[in-house]
Amino acid sequence: AQKVTQAQTEISVVEKEDVTLDCVYETRDTTYYLFWYKQPPSGELVFLIRRNSFDEQNEISGRYSWNFQKSTSSFNFTITASQVVDSAVYFCALSERGDSSYKLIFGSGTRLLVRP
């Protein structure tokens, strides 16, 4: 069965520190998509990235970077030089190609607090 685990419930860092949010997934499908979403205190969900299972190349977008490793079923998210505005709950999610509805399976989220 598919499952997404975000073992870190809450992380607190001081501004300018680097922080890595862990995501481990389980799936029997060979074709799947992985996502990260950000939920700031205002409550909306903001799409950050989508990665398909055939593309293990790491991605960098400004201060954000993602490390996808199929061998360990992990899709970790690193924020470099964190800022107070990064404070939010971050969700990792999985969508399987073999699932006709392509529904998202979410992890329980990691709450990141960046202190000034």
Added chain:
Amino acid sequence: NAGVMQNPRHLVRRRGQEARLRCSPMKGHSHVYWYRQLPEEGLKFMVYLQKENIIDESGMPKERFSAEFPKEGPSILRIQQVVRGDSAAYFCASSPGLDTDTQYFGPGTRLTVL
């Protein structure tokens, strides 16, 4: 280009009343998903709809909950005879179709049942 719109943003109901949550997908999107987020938890899939069709309702409670996406107008999530346990944030997401798997979320409706 407007994003996914949901209304109302906040809804308060007393036990036993009905709650109607509306979702207008992004322009050009014909696929709608509903998710529920209980306090301090992640999002859980409820239902997936295309215009006039329910495709997957495996996450919907068997009773009191229903969803529709008519040919014209927004998608509606309807909860009859609400109970306190229905208090949650309900999010709608839309996508253009199966070839593009990214779902874009609306701001959510926070339902409080007194």
